[in-house]
Amino acid sequence: MTPVLSLRGATKRFGGLVAVNELDFDVAEHEVLGLIGPNGSGKSTTLNLISGALPPTAGTISLRGSVISGLPAQDIARRGVARTFQLVRLLPSMTVLENVMAGAVFGHRRRWGHDAEAQAMRVLDLVGLSRRAQAPVGxxxxxxxxxxxxxxxxxxxxxxLLLDEWLAGLNPTELEEGIALIRRLRDEGRTIILVEHVMDAIRSLCDRCVVMSSGSKIAEGETEEVLNDPGVIEAYLGVEEPAHA
Ligand SMILES: Nc1ncnc2c1ncn2[C@@H]1O[C@H](COP(=O)(O)OP(=O)(O)OP(=O)(O)O)[C@@H](O)[C@H]1O
Known part of the structure; x- marks a missing residue:
């Protein structure tokens, strides 16, 4: 079966720095793929390549077999790739409902008027916020x-759906709620790439993981197997402060 998303040789250079280096991986339909790695390993840049925020220097990215790399970000969004950002980007002067309606109007399936509002209310219910629909985002x-x-x-x-450290900055109670929410999305059969540093979330949500270090893929496979891989453990420990320093 054609994967939903495929990266082949995806590369991004910033001057002399190779932030993403000939990255290959596929995401199957209904899969939750963890994209993990130490700070600065190229995860956010990879999401930027997939979403079209940045054009790749080389390589191709395909959505259901059609090449999307090189298209403007809004065209990629229209074709069905949506992302969240590390720093939340909302329209602060608008209500919760209006912000979410904007997603319905400008997303993959364009909706207008009452249809957009009904769709916004459905997803607000899904994330547990329907009672705050009229609240100002601020x-x-x-x-x-x-x-x-x-x-x-x-x-x-x-x-x-590309989730860029969506769980970052939550307190322990919120973290549990956040993981439960992503699990609900997984159980609905959504296709998700999860960039995350919270390993409990990776363990409990991801079928498979791709691990990056210094821009390159260093491991790929079932989550538990990958997290026990000595090369992966070393990549993570290599950037941590020594325990006895
Ligand atoms: N716009 C840019 N211009 C120059 N260098 C960049 C740019 N964006 C990212 N980089 C560099 O590319 C490398 C990969 O960064 P990236 O943010 O993709 O890593 P990351 O794995 O997402 O890190 P973190 O986990 O800290 O968010 C880093 O060395 C970073 O400094």
Missing amino acids: SLTYIDTKRVELARTLAGEPKV
Whole structure:
């Protein structure tokens, strides 16, 4: 079966720095793929290549067999790739509902008027925020702004959802809620790439992982196997402060 998303030789250079180096991987339909690696290993840049925020220097990225690399970001979004950002990006002067409706209007499946509103209410219900629909975004707690951003991406009915450290900055209780929410999306059969440093989340949510280090893929496979790989452990430990320093 054709993968939903394929990267072949995807490369991004910033001057002399190779941030992403000839990266190959596939994401199957209904799969939750973890994209992990130490800080600076190229994960966010990879999401930027997939979403079209940055053009690759070399290589191709395909969505259901059609090449999307090189297309403008809005065209890639329209074809069904949606993402959240490390720093939440919402329209602060608008309500929760209006922000999420914007996702329905500009997403993969364009909806207008009542249809967009009904879709926005459906996804707000899914993320547990329907009671705050009329609240100004500026009045929300941090986790609720994250829920709004997630709802906005879901409102466009993406084929592939890219979550860039969506769980970062949550307290332990919020983290449990956040993991449960992503699990609900997984159980609905969504196709997700999860960039995440929270290993409990990776363990409990991801079928498979791709591990990056210094821009290159150093491991790929079933999550537990990959996390026990000595090369992966070394890549992570290599950037940590020595315990007895
Ligand atoms: N726009 C840019 N211009 C120049 N260098 C960049 C740019 N974006 C990223 N880089 C560099 O590319 C490398 C990979 O960065 P990237 O943000 O993709 O890593 P990451 O794995 O997402 O890190 P983190 O886990 O800290 O978010 C880093 O060395 C970074 O400094």
